Amino acid sequence: MIYAMLTMVLLTFAVAVYLFLVRVNAVKKGEVKISYFRLNNGKDVPDKLLQAARNYSNLFEVPTLFYVGCALTLALHLESAATLVLSWVFVGSRIVHSWIHLSYNNVLHRMKAFMLGNICVLLIWIMLVLQYAANQQPL
Numbered sequence: 001m002i003y004a005m006l007t008m009v010l011l012t013f014a015v016a017v018y019l020f021l022v023r024v025n026a027v028k029k030g031e032v033k034i035s036y037f038r039l040n041n042g043k044d045v046p047d048k049l050l051q052a053a054r055n056y057s058n059l060f061e062v063p064t065l066f067y068v069g070c071a072l073t074l075a076l077h078l079e080s081a082a083t084l085v086l087s088w089v090f091v092g093s094r095i096v097h098s099w100i101h102l103s104y105n106n107v108l109h110r111m112k113a114f115m116l117g118n119i120c121v122l123l124i125w126i127m128l129v130l131q132y133a134a135n136q137q138p139l
Helices: 004-029 034-038 045-057 064-076 081-102 107-135
Strands: none
Touching: 004 045, 004 064, 004 081, 045 081, 064 081, 064 107, 081 107
């Protein structure tokens, strides 16, 4: 699971670099004034910039639940083949989600990848709680 978590961290940093480059390019082309970034608010902002910013934000939403679920699974020594597979499916779904969002941006395709990832995180948490409860000693 730790390698799946690392891969998510690398994806987050890759999207951060992409967002930075999109922002610099938009300023250089005169598509947006640098003052826009004081509050990230304004009008006539290029779609590409908004997409990249939203995708970057997405990587701090549901993935937070993923990181905590994985960290608890590892800390409590409850990792299983199923949680490992679910963690990699989640990471794969988020890579696909980012690729779709930052390229051709088909909402239905993006939604499928997003929902697959959400289901994986939910299942990781369900398995974590069930395995934890099964390992508890009665009082």
